[in-house]
């Protein structure tokens with residue numbers, strides 16, 4: 001298939017919702033309910049201020065030059081046909097990173113269940129939770145995985161080099 | 164043949180450690196289960212986004228950042244709550260990492276030839292209070308050349324060190340056991356896997372043709388996480404995130420199998436925080452898969468409307484790119500393992516990026532010309548081209 005199988009495109013919302021239901025082979029989505037919610041959201045665009053926090057966030061993010069340039073579209077009504085055909089994307093859960101891992105001290109040495117160093121054993125990168133067995137805690141700020149591999153690799157390397 | 168150090172895993176962490184160790188003249192044996200084509204591991208596939216604090220790129224974009232602000236954001240996101248146990252070292256590493264990202268990181272990388280795309284991205288925007296989850300300011304610095312450029316910088320060093328006789332790199336060497344005597348590492352044991360023509364990222368065979376034992380007083384484990392091992396993911400899935408997804412796609416190559424973590428644990432190493440994982444909610448299937456169940460993550464801009472499987476718009480702050488974990492929890496608690504974006508042509512043109520080196524040929528190929536064309540076409544582009552043929 002040339003196009004992504006998780007995408008559907010339509011010129012009006014009724015067709016879009018039909019296609020969405022077809023894609024997942026059920027009828028969970030109700031056209032009228034979805035239309036009501038999008039119309040409600042679109043009404044919030046008539047003023048520059050609004051109660052809809054997503055719309056507020058869009059306007060806020062456009063104060064950042066980078067977002068205005070390449071990341072946040074000018075807020076517009078979803079159901080206004082002049083904004084192009086409607087698109088829906090089915091979003092799946094996609095596995096990626098392991099935030100926990102081998103517990104290491106600040107030299108990158110691996111610890112045992114008593115919290116003592118296993119002599120000569122080090123860990124770096126994702127396997128060490130990007131540092132210490134979970135440098136991100138519960139949530140990440142992004143860009144910190146590669147960075148965590150670089151940092152732990154560097155620290156472990158320096159410690160071994162000088163030991 | 165004697166080695167001062169054995170490194171298990173030739174991903175970015177293993178390459179970095181190896182290069183740093185061999186720089187001091189020590190002899191390193193670098194082992195990896197995959198064929199040589201996969202050197203660099205996951206990092207090659209990555210978008211090459213790097214977290215930096217108060218960088219010249221940020222300043223040029225008018226962003227005021229500081230170590231204090233980044234500390235506030237990191238701790239607000241991390242929510243360390245096992246400080247006297249599982250988070251004891253993790254939090255100290257976080258503090259050290261923040262210093263690194265604010266000071267040394269950028270200069271060090273630049274000295275290795277790594278440059279950054281001038282527009283800094285804004286990931287994980289939060290949506291709670293100032294001390295809650297999220298980046299207060301954009302900090303996602305995309306490496307010019309994306310993942311492959313990062314790998315290249317370190318691979319180059321390793322290749323030189325191989326030529327100098329400091330590094331011995333043995334692909335298709337899978338470690339099956341850590342040798343520990345009297346509480347100290349003494350070596351590794353493993354299997355030599357049959358030669359493989361698998362291209363980068365493709366699943367390679369596990370047929371064993373021989374075994375090996377190497378001795379060394381110093382061993383570095385850099386074998387990656389568990390992202391391709393759905394059984395382990397489901398086993399470690401915490402209740403707080405609802406039930407584990409029945410259907411998932413994989414954002415990582417098959418070699419991210421978690422096997423070495425289990426082996427290390429068997430040898431006495433302690434695994435902590437195994438309930439903490441970072442999976443995304445905006446996965447689409449790759450129509451020309453490289454690895455098993457290959458999925459690609461959409462890096463969404465903030466405008467798409469987000470609905471659950473039954474068509475209810477998610478509550479604040481479950482907006483695209485705000486709170487990955489919170490949204491994952493919200494989705495899983497609907498009882499379905501998928502959700503929907505509804506958007507317009509205008510939104511897709513401006514806001515959809517796909518996270519991965521392959522999906523961004525202009526940034527990966529370091530072509531300013533192609534990038535400019537993309538920026539110009541961003542408004543003229545047909546919607547099929549964003550998830551086009553690459």
Ligand SMILES: Cc1cc2nc3c(=O)[nH]c(=O)nc-3n(C[C@H](O)[C@H](O)[C@H](O)COP(=O)(O)OP(=O)(O)OC[C@H]3O[C@@H](n4cnc5c(N)ncnc54)[C@H](O)[C@@H]3O)c2cc1C
Pocket residue numbers: 097124125126127142143144145146147149171172173174175176177194195196197201203204205206207208209210211212213336337338339385386387388414415416418419422423518519520
């Ligand atoms: C598509 C994609 C996009 C990403 N984008 C970003 C981004 O923009 N920013 C960011 O910060 N992070 C990103 N990441 C995450 C980041 O790339 C990874 O977390 C990081 O590269 C992990 O590096 P590592 O060296 O710890 O592990 P890996 O890259 O997984 O390498 C581990 C190596 O160890 C080998 N190995 C495992 N077990 C054994 C064994 N028993 N014996 C021998 N060898 C073994 C494996 O074969 C592998 O080569 C992305 C990841 C992906 C997949």
